[in-house]
Every structure is written in C-alpha cells, then in structure tokens.
Amino acid sequence: MFERIAELAIRRSRLVLIVATLVVALMGALGAGAFGKLLGGGFDDPASQSSRARDVIDEKFGGETNLVFLVRAADGRVDSAAAERSGRALVADLKEERDLTNVVSYWDAESPDLRSDDGREAIVLARVKGHDAEQQDNAKGVIDAYAGTYEDTLTVKAGGSAGVSYEMGPQTEEDLVLAETIAVPLILLLLLVVFGTVVSALLPLVIALIAIVGVFAELYVVGSVTDVSVFAINLTTALGLGLGVDYALLMISRFREQLAAGASVEDAVRKTMSTAGRTVAFSAATVAAALAALMVFPQYFLRSFGYSGVGVVLIAALATLFVMPALLNVLGHRVNRGRMPWAKPGRAGTGTSVWGRLARTVMRRPALTALPVLAVLLAAARPLLGITFGTADERVLPEDAQSRQVSTALRENFDGNDAAAxxxxxxxxxxxxxxxxxxxxxxxxxxxxxxxxxxxxxxxxxxxxxxxxxxxxxxxxxxxxxxxxxxxxxxxxxxxxxxxxxxxxxxxxxxxxxxGADAELVDSNDSIGGRLPLAIGLIAVTTFLLLFLFTGSVVQPLRALVLNMVSLGATIGVMTWIFQDGHLSGLLGFTPQPMETSMTVLMFCVAFGLSMDYEVFVTSRIKELHDLGEDNESAVADGLGHTGRIVSAAAVLLAVSFFAFGTAEISFMQLFGLGSGLAILIDAIAVRGVLVPAAMRLLGGSAWYAPGFLRAFHTRFGLSERGPAPAPVPAAESPRVETTPVP
CATH class of the missing domain: 3.30.70 (Alpha-Beta Plaits)
Structure with a gap:
C-alpha cells in the first residue's frame, strides 16, 4: 500500500498538490461556520435522573431557573423607595422580554429569602427560553441589555448557568487566540532549530494547517446534525498543530536521511513511505483508537472531543501520507534550502549519538538506572490516593467574571441559595x-x-x-x-x-x-464512572491488537501498556497536586477544586494516545533493525540513536502546543493543556529514554515473543515492511544537518 502511494506521489506530484489545495479551500469555506454550530455545556448524561427531571420541568413548569440577576442598590437598601421603584421597573421590563419566562423577584414575591442579609442586594430569577445554541443567543441578548447600571439606582450582574455559558464562550475564543499566538511562533522557531533550514521547517506547518482546517469543516458538518461542544476547538488546534508537526517531522527527517546517504529523490520518497509512512499510519491508528473511546460516554462534551480528536488524527495522517511525499518529490534537494547559520554543511550533529549512548548506558545497568526513575514517577502519582471529582461550574472562570461574582454573593450573603436548589x-x-x-x-x-x-x-x-x-x-x-x-x-x-x-x-x-446542580454532579460522576471501564478496556484491547500487528510480538504491547500507565499515573497525580490541592494556584491564577471529571478522562485518553504515538516512532525503528539481523541490545541502542532526537524534538513541539493553554483563563483548560504537555515530556524523556531500553534489556529475546499460531497470523495479516533493504545511513546523521549540495 505504501509503495503504491509513493508511486502516486512520484508520478502525479503536481496533480496531488492541486487536488489537495482545492480540497483545503473547500474545507476552509465549510469550516468558517463551525463556531456557529458549537455549544457550551454538554457535561450531563441525558438519560440520568437529573436530566429527566429537567425535561419534566421544561415540559410542565416552563423550565428550571438558569438566569440569576443579582441587583444591588447603588445607595442604601433594596427596600428604599428609589430602589424598589427601579427594581419593580426592572422586573416589569424582564417580564416583557419574549426570551424569558418564570421571572420571579424579591419585589413581587415578597420573600425575604430573595434579599441579602444586609438588605443591599436582591435576586431576580428567570428562565431563558430555547435549547442549546438558541438559548445561548437568547441569554446573550438579555444579559447585554440589562447587566450593568439600571436607572442609575441599581447595578445588575448576571449569573446562573446561562450567565456562565454567556461568559465561557467568548473566553474560550480569547484563550484559543492567545494560545495559538504563543504556540505558532515558538513551534516555528523550534522547527528552525531542529531542521536548520527554512524550507524543511515550514513543511510541517502545511500539514498542521490542513489538519486544523479539515477538522473545522468536520465540526461544522457534525455540529449540524448533533450537539458538539465549543471546547472541541481547543483540542483541534492543539492536536492538529502538534500531530501535523510530529508526522511531518518523521517523514522529512527520514527523507533527508536518505538523501544524505546518496539516494535519488524518487528512491528517497519510496523508502520514506515504506518506513516513516508506515509508522505514521500505525501511530495515527493507535492515537485514533484512544480518542475514539471518548465516544462511549453519553455526555456530548466528551463525545465532541472524540469527534474532533479522531478527525484531526486521521486528516493529519492522510495529509502526511499523500501531500507530504508529493511535496518532497517536487522539492527534492531544495528541501535543504534556507540554511540557518548554525546548521553548517558537513558537520554531523550529536543528537542521535547522545540517545544511543544513553540507551547503552541504561542497558548496562537496567535495574540501577530504571528504579530511580520509577520511584520518582510513583511518588508523583501519590496524590491520586486523595483525588476527588467534580463538574465544571462558575469557579473555572476568573474571579472577576460577573457570573462567578453572582455565585459568590448568593453563597455568602443570602439565606440559602435558590439558584443551587x-x-x-x-x-x-x-x-x-x-x-x-x-x-x-x-x-x-x-x-x-x-x-x-x-x-x-x-x-x-x-x-x-x-x-x-x-x-x-x-x-x-x-x-x-x-x-x-x-x-x-x-x-x-x-x-x-x-x-x-x-x-x-x-x-x-x-x-x-x-x-439541580448537585444532582447533576452525582449523576455525571456515576455515568462517567460506569462507562470508564468500557473505555479503558477498548483502549487497551485496540492498542494491544494494533501493536501486535505492528510488531508481531505479544510482549511489546504489554510492555507498552504498563509503561504508559506508569507515566499517566504520574501526570494525573501531579495535576491533582496542582489543581485540586491548590499548589501553584497563585502563580497560575485558578481556584482549587475537585478534579473536573470529564476533563480528567479527556486528558487520560489524549495523553495515552500521544504516548502510543512515540511508542510507535521508537519501536518501528528498533523492529526495523532487529528484522535486519541486529541483536536485541544493538537494535534498541541504534534504534533510539536514530529516533531519539526526532522523538524528543517532536515531544517538545507538541508539548509547546499544549502548554500554550496554560495561559487560559478557564481553569479546566489550564488543567488539560498543562497535563497533556507534561505527559508528553514524561513519556518522551523518562519512558522512551530510560524505561524502554531498561525493559528491553531485562526482557532480552523474549521481548519479541509470540505463540506459534500468532506468529503465523502476523506473517499473513500483520503490516510489516516489505521491500528493499534500507540504504546505509551515517551513524551520526542528524535530521537538521545538510550534507548534500543544494541545486
């Protein structure tokens, strides 16, 4: 299959690029309307008791209260003549709003519970009509019209679930713009450092752009037929940018390696596709399998990340497998143009030898080097013993958000919180x-x-x-x-x-x-907890099968799963220590609270998939050398020597894409960005650099074991490289070193 794709890229390069350009233009036109199709919320199970209660209230009582106006007298008490007159006028205006129903206030209900203890504030409760996107638009119109100063005697702030959604949507867009403003220049700079030439550095951004534009189009289509969360956009941009760079980095590095070894452009494309192309395909399959598990959950917040995650992985992989070889074939040796000052021709890099030497050092004393790393990771996982879970509320917003201020006032200044009943x-x-x-x-x-x-x-x-x-x-x-x-x-x-x-x-x-809100929390935790074993089981089974088809071994998948769980446990433990226990809250500017259930599950699935991404990167080269006759230790050392620099560079680039969301004002997006970035670095450095060679040394020849009937199955159905032996490559070759003349 990969050979046929290579031949297509070689013989019809310009046609492939023209078709790709037209497809991207079409996807861009379609994806421009994606934001209009996306919704806030989505944290509840529609089949839960709390959701069914809400449906009955919507049908027979006009709906639950979802909008709370906190009204404060500018001078004096809400019972003063001026404040009462303005308050009654405000309530009369709200009752005239066609998008509101069930308007109840302190002034017409005459309930002391709707007045603050000090008498300076009062509550107006209402229900915003409509469902999903319509309700969000209606809430925006009402809040824009009434929040602020009313008749110079009252100040009005909006809260409740509609108020939170009103502020969360624009804040998501602002966070996204800021994150990409930080991430894209940093990634481009790092690509220049890694490759050393301008042309090579720009190519990964082409794949990232195709992936992001493609998923925007997908979200527009999916959002037209079912509910999709607005937060799917954040995963689309972070993962699209990161995986586009990851996959392109692997392909470009292998292509330049072949050119440096003296291969022709066409042969370099063929060999790149049969090796790196195959690795990209398997990597995409493992990442997509992990993210597809999100679709087993009934909450559309989590399912939305499944839609966008699987979409971005598949589109990035397809662009890498079809567009990238065509680009490389057209560019040829010009891929090395625009050489940066630090990338001097003929000077070999040291990146690969450093990773090779590290692997050999680890394998000489596997237990001595692996145990301290394991001890640190297990210590990092210790906060998991006290982890608790919650759902998103107004506390994920900054303290100056008006919906959060309303919630704080209701909790501190009123006798019982009607909005939280x-x-x-x-x-x-x-x-x-x-x-x-x-x-x-x-x-x-x-x-x-x-x-x-x-x-x-x-x-x-x-x-x-x-x-x-x-x-x-x-x-x-x-x-x-x-x-x-x-x-x-x-x-x-x-x-x-x-x-x-x-x-x-x-x-x-x-x-x-x-x-009610507390019942929704209980139901959400029960719903996710009930589906979590199924999701984890699907991830484990699909990962095992894919890695078996990739390696022909039953030991390699088990080794990968165990090491993955160790690194993920450390990551989630550190995030618990930060976001639940409150360490670094002053620096990051968030309010400590229980771990958001949906976001923790999402982070687990994303981090698991990405760690398998690097597992495939490393294992593919090790297996390639092992199949060529190298003994186990040499294959591991030389495999890491060739891929270590690529994996570390890809990890840093992908981590930057996620770490950029650490600047977000919404705290659970900080959790997701920092946690995913940390998981990537732990996996690339501690796991790939130390634990993998140690495990391979301890396993010895049994690392490639499979029962006879499974070996026969793999021989027939497994995807293994078939084709000519690879061209010799200088042992110290580095992807960024230019060793061939530029025509």
Missing part, C-alpha cells in the same frame, strides 16, 4: 396532604434550609406560618418541590444530601425525580 419533580397528580407530608420529611434532612412547594414552605420538619406556597410549582398532573440548602454547592455534604433526598419516602405510588 435541588428540584424534586413528581410527574403525576399528588394530593395536598401527602405532598405536604413529603415536604416535611425533606425539610428535616441535614443541610436543608427550606422546601418550597405549591402547598407551602417547610423548614426544620414543619410548615412555616409565613410561607403561602408558590402556585407555579403545582400542576394538575405534576408537582415540583424546590429543596433550598445552606450547604456549599458540590461539596461532599451536598452530594450526600442528594442521596438523602432520593432515598426519602415519597408519596405512595410516585417515583420522584431529583435534579
């Missing part, structure tokens, strides 16, 4: 007495401030004399109870309360559904 829905008729009895039981639970129903308000296990009830919470065929708590949202106590409410004895013949 649990919503209990009984989707059938209920008599008044059983409903009241049920509300009394719920109000007696620890942490409950009050229970609001259509029959009255209940607290401390009894009815409040001053609580007339809210008729809007009752329907002929359904009842809603709002359980307002005094607990910190998403705390362990709040999660325990969800369980308490769900297990409380309900009116006979009913099956209440419990929703």
């Amino acid at each position: 649990l919503h209990v829905v009984i989707n059938k008729p209920v008599d008044q007495d059983p409903l009241a009895s049920y509300a009394v039981k719920l109000s007696a639970l620890e942490g409950v401030a009050r229970v609001e129903t259509s029959t009255g308000v209940y607290a401390d296990g009894r009815s409040e004399a001053t609580g007339p009830g809210n008729p809007a919470l009752g329907r002929p065929a359904a009842q809603q109870l709002n359980v307002v708590t005094s607990l910190t949202p998403k705390s362990d106590e709040a999660k325990d309360l969800v369980e308490g409410v769900r297990t409380a004895a309900a009116p006979s013949g009913t099956a209440p559904l419990v929703g």
